[in-house]
Amino acid sequence: MEKITTKRLKELARSLMLDMSESDYEDLKEEFNIVLKQFDLINNIEGVDSKEPMTFPFEIQGVGLREDIEGPTLEIKDVLKNSKDHQFNQIKINRVVK
Secondary structure, X not given: OOOOOHHHHHXXXXXXXXXXXXXXXXXXXXXXXXXXXXXHHHHOOOOHHHOOOOOOOOOOOOOOOOOOOOOOOOOHHHHHHOOOOEEOOEEOOOOOOO
């Protein structure tokens, strides 16, 4: 597997709108490279490719979703009183996606 570079981490951080210090990038890069080395060790185990991946270790029996129970709701005017900014009965927030 290829090593993780500081440049790649900065690209990912920028796309996720994260702000990190240089030391954070170095720490994260070291941790990622340790994880990648561990993946290499696992991949080198004889016969690991012939095993079925385990997605969930327990059998699921009779687990269903509960029925929704309608409860009291807040009035729109009360909700809007608690918001910093609103328009047309909707709360305005900062844009979080590109």
